[in-house]
Amino acid sequence: MIKKILLYALLAVTLGYGLQWLIAEGLRKNKKGVYEKYNRLFLEKNAYNALILGSSRAEMHVDVSLLDSLTGLNTFNAGVSGATTRMAYTVLKSYLVSSEMPKVIFFECDFHISHLKTDTIFNFSRYFPYLSNPVLYDGFKKIDPRFCQFKYNPFYSLPYSGINAISPALHGWLGKSGNYDDFYKNGFFKNTVIDTYDHFNTKTYYGYINKETQQYLDSIMLFCKTNACKLIFTMSPAYKNAQKEVLNKDRIIEHYKNIAFINHIPILDYSGDTAIIGHKEYFEDNYHMLYRGARIYTQKIASDFNNIAR
Amino acid sequence: MLFNSLIFLIFLPCVFVIYWLLKPTWRNLFLLIASYYFYFSYNPLFLLLLIGTSALDYYIAKLISQSQNQKTRKAFLLCSLIANIGVLFIFKYFIFFYNTGLSLFSGNPHFLSNIIIPAGLSFYTFQSISYTIDVYRNKYKADDTLTDFLLYVSFFPHMVAGPIVRYNSLMPQLKIVQYVQAIDWGAFVKLTVWGYFKKMVIADNLSSIVTPVFNDVDHYSGSTLLVAGLLFVVQVYADFSGYSDIATGVAKLFGINLSLNWRRPLFSKSLHEFWTRNHISITTWFRDYLYIGLGGNRVSYQRWLLNIFLVFLISGLWHGANFTFLVWGSMHGLFFIIETLLFRKFPNLKAPKFIGWLYLMSFHTLSLIAFRALSMHDLGHIYLKIFTLFNPGNLLTELTQITSLFFITVCGLLTVLLFLKEANEEYAILNRIKGFENIYKPAFFILILVSIFLLGNFNANQFIYFQF
Numbered sequence: 001m002i003k004k005i006l007l008y009a010l011l012a013v014t015l016g017y018g019l020q021w022l023i024a025e026g027l028r029k030n031k032k033g034v035y036e037k038y039n040r041l042f043l044e045k046n047a048y049n050a051l052i053l054g055s056s057r058a059e060m061h062v063d064v065s066l067l068d069s070l071t072g073l074n075t076f077n078a079g080v081s082g083a084t085t086r087m088a089y090t091v092l093k094s095y096l097v098s099s100e101m102p103k104v105i106f107f108e109c110d111f112h113i114s115h116l117k118t119d120t121i122f123n124f125s126r127y128f129p130y131l132s133n134p135v136l137y138d139g140f141k142k143i144d145p146r147f148c149q150f151k152y153n154p155f156y157s158l159p160y161s162g163i164n165a166i167s168p169a170l171h172g173w174l175g176k177s178g179n180y181d182d183f184y185k186n187g188f189f190k191n192t193v194i195d196t197y198d199h200f201n202t203k204t205y206y207g208y209i210n211k212e213t214q215q216y217l218d219s220i221m222l223f224c225k226t227n228a229c230k231l232i233f234t235m236s237p238a239y240k241n242a243q244k245e246v247l248n249k250d251r252i253i254e255h256y257k258n259i260a261f262i263n264h265i266p267i268l269d270y271s272g273d274t275a276i277i278g279h280k281e282y283f284e285d286n287y288h289m290l291y292r293g294a295r296i297y298t299q300k301i302a303s304d305f306n307n308i309a310r
Numbered sequence: 311m312l313f314n315s316l317i318f319l320i321f322l323p324c325v326f327v328i329y330w331l332l333k334p335t336w337r338n339l340f341l342l343i344a345s346y347y348f349y350f351s352y353n354p355l356f357l358l359l360l361i362g363t364s365a366l367d368y369y370i371a372k373l374i375s376q377s378q379n380q381k382t383r384k385a386f387l388l389c390s391l392i393a394n395i396g397v398l399f400i401f402k403y404f405i406f407f408y409n410t411g412l413s414l415f416s417g418n419p420h421f422l423s424n425i426i427i428p429a430g431l432s433f434y435t436f437q438s439i440s441y442t443i444d445v446y447r448n449k450y451k452a453d454d455t456l457t458d459f460l461l462y463v464s465f466f467p468h469m470v471a472g473p474i475v476r477y478n479s480l481m482p483q484l485k486i487v488q489y490v491q492a493i494d495w496g497a498f499v500k501l502t503v504w505g506y507f508k509k510m511v512i513a514d515n516l517s518s519i520v521t522p523v524f525n526d527v528d529h530y531s532g533s534t535l536l537v538a539g540l541l542f543v544v545q546v547y548a549d550f551s552g553y554s555d556i557a558t559g560v561a562k563l564f565g566i567n568l569s570l571n572w573r574r575p576l577f578s579k580s581l582h583e584f585w586t587r588n589h590i591s592i593t594t595w596f597r598d599y600l601y602i603g604l605g606g607n608r609v610s611y612q613r614w615l616l617n618i619f620l621v622f623l624i625s626g627l628w629h630g631a632n633f634t635f636l637v638w639g640s641m642h643g644l645f646f647i648i649e650t651l652l653f654r655k656f657p658n659l660k661a662p663k664f665i666g667w668l669y670l671m672s673f674h675t676l677s678l679i680a681f682r683a684l685s686m687h688d689l690g691h692i693y694l695k696i697f698t699l700f701n702p703g704n705l706l707t708e709l710t711q712i713t714s715l716f717f718i719t720v721c722g723l724l725t726v727l728l729f730l731k732e733a734n735e736e737y738a739i740l741n742r743i744k745g746f747e748n749i750y751k752p753a754f755f756i757l758i759l760v761s762i763f764l765l766g767n768f769n770a771n772q773f774i775y776f777q778f
Contacts, residue, residue, distance in 0.1 A: 008752060008756055011753075011756050012756045012759055012760055015756060015757070015760045016760055016763065019760060019764055154763070155763050158763040158764050159763050159764075159766060159768040160768075162763075162764060162765065162766070162768075163515070163717065163720060163764070163765050166716070166720075166764070166765075167714065167716040167717075170716075179714075
């Protein structure tokens with residue numbers, strides 16, 4: 001009886017680990033889409049001379065192909081959904097495990113989430129296939145201790161990656177791409193999706209730059225300085241509704257500008273750019289632009305960069 | 311505490327270990343405390359209601375048992391019925407009747423908003439009522455200890471959503487000394503693994519297609535609404551029978567066998583057969599305590615048909631205070647009567663099995679659409695669209711607006727798997743294969759166990775029947 005139970009348990013455990021490997025390997029085999037982006041970020045060897053760092057706003061707003069064509073840079077967009085400053089810093093360090101230090105980093109300062117503290121990672125199951133990257137694993141484990149279980153216990157990680165990971169994993173194994181995979185290019189997400197729902201509701205609040213954001217901003221600045229990398233702060237446009245959402249928005253932006261001024265960092269503030277913020281057709285929601293808006297914004301920061309570089 | 315919550319996975323092993331470490335004399339008391347803690351985790355205040363109603367029934371049953379005077383016995387039974395049905399009425403129906411009354415008779419009504427219904431209220435109330443009625447009918451003597459009786463009502467695996475266990479089935483098992491060596495581990499594993507699979511993988515995943523459709527019926531064409539109705543048939547079966555399987559499996563850890571609640575109802579070929587297979591414990595409860603109470607078939611012909619109709623109407627109302635449940639009950643009552651009359655008129659009538667199954671599934675889907683619709687307005691809209699604006703060409707487009715084609719395919723395959731497993735149980739197809747019991751069956755359950763982790767919905771969704 002005990003032998004039988006042990007055999008069944010062994011079978012179940014083997015099956016669990018087997019499935020975990022099959023899914024992770026399938027995701028790592030993706031040649032397009034978000035997993036291809038993460039493969040490049042966390043596993044592959046790259047030699048980009050510029051990097052876009054930040055959250056989904058960075059990911060969706062800076063068209064790196066356009067930027068490169070206007071500036072002569074060779075850029076990769078390392079913006080990841082839901083990234084706070086701490087996460088962005090971890091992503092940068094993880095990227096550098098295999099890749100070369102870029103010469104320029106554009107860091108997106110999100111005035112609307114600077115008060116949020118990182119205790120969980122947005123879309124955390126997307127990172128499961130990349131936990132062999134020691135810096136990523138250590139960094140994320142410090143933010144969310146469950147990452148230890150996610151790495152070693154398939155019965156803990158499978159429910160989180162679950163059904164949503166099967167389809168992209170199958171795409172990886174079969175060498176096919178999914179519906180949204182073609183929207184990614186060099187890490188940039190070309191957002192042309194228009195759905196019927198209205199995402200423009202607002203809820204007013206007072207924001208601030210919390211200690212964690214401040215601390216990791218300092219770390220990024222110090223890291224760039226030490227490694228002779230030019231750091232540029234960017235603030236992409238937010239729809240006019242969002243201008244009213246953060247009641248003390250101007251104060252937060254002023255705070256970012258002070259930090260930039262003290263540390264001699266250029267800051268490209270387009271958060272309230274009137275040429276963009278009043279046009280609903282440029283936005284998917286209050287904080288995320290569609291490609292139409294992203295194109296204009298990219299042209300503007302490319303022009304600014306050329307001025308700075310001169 | 312939900313069966314599909316993390317806390318239950320801690321609670322169950324703790325209760326199991328302590329239960330078997332205790333001396334047999336203390337086990338029932340411990341199980342009662344554990345059951346009350348299980349219920350306490352839903353809502354502490356409602357635990358008082360559970361204790362209050364069941365303790366009241368215990369003492370009333372004692373009084374009925376001790377009394378020799380028929381009138382006094384009847385008066386005590388009435389007290390029990392008024393108390394139990396009164397509680398049910400207050401929590402489940404008062405607001406419905408109040409608001410309906412206001413909307414009919416007042417020009418400017420101030421409707422009451424809904425209140426929380428204690429989890430499993432009608433399940434434990436019905437179990438308690440059946441006991442006092444049986445004592446009144448002299449089926450049993452009320453000579454149990456308070457602890458045993460309270461445990462009979464609130465034994466945690468079945469307390470919240472059944473099966474409603476009869477006194478003569480559960481109480482003898484609570485009174486004998488159980489031995490840990492007698493635990494049927496095989497049955498425990500099979501029942502719980504398959505139960506969790508049905509709930510977390512099949513029902514909860516189907517729910518993410520069904521719920522958006524029924525929440526926005528105006529947006530979808532008749533074909534999508536019908537498919538959502540069909541998926542709801544599978545969802546509600548997987549959800550509720552999944553709960554019953556888990557409850558039966560968990561009870562086995564304490565040496566308790568709960569009665570069979572589902573016998574593959576979706577393989578029925580008539581409504582009569584359906585009601586001998588579907589939610590058996592509540593069906594037999596309604597038969598024994600309501601239908602027979604109304605006179606059963608020992609009344610005039612017309613009254614007999616009325617009794618059948620009333621039982622279904624009340625069972626519809628049992629599900630909740632909404633006109634849609636009444637429509638569901640009425641449909642079942644009406645078709646049950648039509649079938650009864652047909653069977654009486656043509657006793658040798660035998661339709662091909664497939665035709666019978668098709669009829670049952672079509673009727674069951676259409677009636678469950680009434681069960682699932684959020685309001686009478688929605689229900690009218692759904693039926694109108696199904697019968698006049700079917701538009702099958704829109705089906706895939708509308709479904710892929712809700713979720714991905716891959717997810718829809720997975721849900722389809724899961725439904726097929728459920729059907730195949732049930733078909734095998736129904737017709738014993740694979741049992742004839744050599745090595746089925748020792749090799750293929752364990753391998754199947756291991757696969758199912760692992761796929762719960764892979765495909766399961768771990769957002770601790772409540773079981774559909776908790777609200778009833």
